[in-house]
Amino acid sequence: MRVAAAGLALAVLGGPAMAQDTIHETEQADFRVETVATGLEFPWSMAFLPDGDMLVTEREGRLRYIDDGALREAPVEGLPDILVDNQGGLLGLALHPDFEENRWVYFSFAEGTSRANHTALARGRLSEDGSALEGVEPLFRVNFDKQRGYHFGGRILFLDDGTLLLTLGEGAQYFQEAQNLDNHLGTIVRLNDDGSVPFDNPYVSADGAQPEIWSYGHRNVQGIARNPQTGAIWAHEHGPRGGDEINDIRPGLNYGWPAITYGINYNGTPVSDARAAEGMEQPLWYWVPSIAPSGMAFYEGTAFAEWQGDLFVGALAGSMLVRYEVEGDRIISEEELLTERGDRIRDVQSGPDGHIYLLTDDLEGSVLRLDPVIP
């Protein structure tokens, strides 16, 4: 990626309150990076309201409101008790598909204590002025209390049938539990919008299996999105040292962690001798070394015509945004973007204005927006 010096001049001419970046010249599009909001404490997930405003979760336990491009000082009120500990805090965020009618905001978070905690999902109605969540109700809790604050998963995706998927982790030291259907660790669960179990979940009638489970054998899933070309649901997960994966998520399937993996333990010892096994799914893509993927979105806007249908993945350790050219359910090329900025990217969204939005994972985190530059 080339960074053009011309951007400096443009920055001077740029919009009133926004810090502007140089021009990034990439394979298929040139863009500037605009800072929409900053001073967010480890922002984790974002959602676009119908009027163009935004909600952003901060892992430190606050829900923030961006009002016509300006970050409101006061957090949104009404959240339940949230455990802020290591990787735990306020995490995922999604609006109900009928948000305009019902104002339901869904959010995932860590709940409990530093020595006994789990991922939880709740919802509340956003007040008309956006200052509070009202009528907050719990919808789901992982049925296993971890003794440390790692691997919570936490992404929320509504499906076309009105149900939702919530991605989870295996709690790091409980990795064997990702193969145990008796608990929710290391799974993706599917719920109705009121938290009840859909009648057609794959393990709804299975003895000794939790009925919410949609897929299992996951390590820590922090990105999920629907492929608009095919309708398939793609999710990525963190591997150990190496072996981060993108998977095509189908009901009832086993994605193999920790029985199969392309990664090794952080200390260099093998997790498993096997990279493939009967009855376990191979990834659509894997990364060695790890990039620590977080957030993912298929681009569906028109502002970047050449990017339509492409997949964008944020990288924490990798400190970049990765673009994948997607052909049906295959990845056919890879391009690394924003490597020179060094931002840890926590979330990626294709905004309703056709621009790409990013959250940077930082004590002074930001909402960034990629704006096309027409050559």
Place this chain on the structure above:
Amino acid sequence: MRVAAAGLALAVLGGPAMAQDTIHETEQADFRVETVATGLEFPWSMAFLPDGDMLVTEREGRLRYIDDGALREAPVEGLPDILVDNQGGLLGLALHPDFEENRWVYFSFAEGTSRANHTALARGRLSEDGSALEGVEPLFRVNFDKQRGYHFGGRILFLDDGTLLLTLGEGAQYFQEAQNLDNHLGTIVRLNDDGSVPFDNPYVSADGAQPEIWSYGHRNVQGIARNPQTGAIWAHEHGPRGGDEINDIRPGLNYGWPAITYGINYNGTPVSDARAAEGMEQPLWYWVPSIAPSGMAFYEGTAFAEWQGDLFVGALAGSMLVRYEVEGDRIISEEELLTERGDRIRDVQSGPDGHIYLLTDDLEGSVLRLDPVIP
């Protein structure tokens, strides 16, 4: 890729006549690079004889014999007139599947003059002592004389049915001809082993189309191999500036050059506005920027157990060997190897001894072999 210093000590202890490299530590295998032979003038293609000896073409117009690991001084005699000009010369090489019975060696080459030339295919029987090709006969000639020495293609692959594929180029300045079935430029052709046209070729009964054509819309194809997992034939081709591709080659299909491409002209102007079009195939993989792929092989040996089924692609401009993890007919990960050596790689083969062989594209080119190092 990490290069271990321990290799220096091993080099001192190494085999008698072979220059040894340091240990290359990669994702799934550690190896040393042995120089099997050197002093080859732009070696282009290699073939393994049943007794472990090797044949290597030099683009400068010679066929060389490696006899029990030692390069014979005298070239193999009996070749026809070969035009050595720019990218043209003696190019591809393949043994007949029944070589042990019939001793047929197939080779492709540039024929004609600097101002009127084409790719040709011939065969000859290798004498028992390997000193000469006997009974050399022409099998095929591209029916279009180019006025410059570029984009000859030249790889030869025998299929399971005993026919062969010969990859071609579009002659660089004749790129529009890749869409014209009336000539062989920019195609892959399929022939019987005696050069005749197989009755079931896709355009055998089409008016105004050459009956040898198997697929078209190619730019310059310098790598072709059979995917052992699926039996599909994969070929790669050079793009212009960006847009090198790997394609899944099926009979009668149009691979789009120059109507669709992910690349642009060397001078920065667009080749085409389109990357996709109805009736034209999308690649399995593409590279932007270009790596200039040359040679490809699926690894089918046992010496590198973790690499079984993986695809290896040589890179000229990219100066590396690229490994692709292959799952069915999808690429699911990429690893760059040997980047620190800076060799332009012209050909890649999975040897009968289970080792990987490479040719370096140089006035003093070499045959290299990757030898596994067990940690």
